[in-house]
Amino acid sequence: EAQVTQNPRYLITVTGKKLTVTCSQNMNHEYMSWYRQDPGLGLRQIYYSMNVEVTDKGDVPEGYKVSRKEKRNFPLILESPSPNQTSLYFCASSYRGRVGEQYFGPGTRLTVT
């Protein structure tokens, strides 16, 4: 089954404790992206990757890191989480030439206290 998976689905952590949210897709998509969703602000792009070893900033990259060492995986790293990073996070993927046709993962609900 074609899918995008994220782990964990729910996470409660404390300020400053490094964490990683994993994202994996099995559709051989070149493009992958991370979004955060906050009430009233819609979906805001954090980082995206057009292919392996190619990443670029979205609209809200501050406080986040990403890496793309394999085509199927695109982890999101929060080196020192802060309460303002409490949000719902979505990973998505698509074919390189179809950036607007993205398949989303199930989401990760992150709470930073």
Next chain:
Amino acid sequence: GENVEQHPSTLSVQEGDSAVIKCTYSDSASNYFPWYKQELGKRPQLIIDIRSNVGEKKDQRIAVTLNKTAKHFSLHITETQPEDSAVYFCAASRGNQGGKLIFGQGTELSVKP
């Protein structure tokens, strides 16, 4: 920077009525405009899209229109049903010219039986 404005933020209609959601974009290089539907507690899913060389596209009860001169595009849902209740997001991208996908703030549509 680029942005997409979406209105209204909430919309309530009676079952069987039509619903219209409007978006404007700022990046004149945008050429692909997808619409996503997000049901409560679920991931966003692509429902329809339109490219800049097309003025209108229909798929059963939903249609999208695009006015490139005005940088304006809209989603039209006819004969609304309770299962249409969801949050709808418009978005804009440069198609295969870049990796950014800019979303609007979302419209919460409620269809009352």
